Amino acid sequence: MENPELIPRYKMDVMDALYNRRAVRNYLPKKVDSEIIHHLLDAAIHAPSALHEESRGFVVIQNKSLLDRISESAKLLTMNEKKQNIDLQEEHVLQVVQQKEFNVFYNARTLIVIYSTFKGKFVSADCWLAAENLMLAALTYGLASCVIGFAVDALNLPEWKEELGIPKKMTAVAPIILGWPSGHTLPSAHKPPLILKWK
Structure with a gap:
């Protein structure tokens, strides 16, 4: 692997990364270099892990045809689920995924x-901690990211596990898109911390 010091990245402290990360949904049609991906995965595995079990694995997909097929599968699955139990929010989701041009990976x-990689009480938390590390690290390379919840159920279908070579016992937890942003994403407003008790 190339020396990480030779790959351009921004000097950014942890708080800057936390406050500047955005969920970006507009990307340039350009792949992320494999060397950068290796460094992001390395950042991900340095996340905390319950009992240091490190119960997580990674799949990297950059094949556009494959991404498009997974997107269509996720859209179809979402439409079938939402039609059975619809409220105002679900109706909005349906309107989005029913658009032919909509791609769940933007x-x-x-x-x-x-x-x-196995079942356990804290394995999902381990995956999400790794996801946060990965997304914050991506920001230091000028990359944008977004968690794609739409894709979780599709990726856990037996047919997709088989095609991707994923053992049945493993579960897709956190699908994250990465790329070069095509514009500026404005910050979202956040509610203040809900402090339930302070003694």
């Missing part, structure tokens, strides 16, 4: 899926 050219 045309990003890189998808990293974090899988739990």
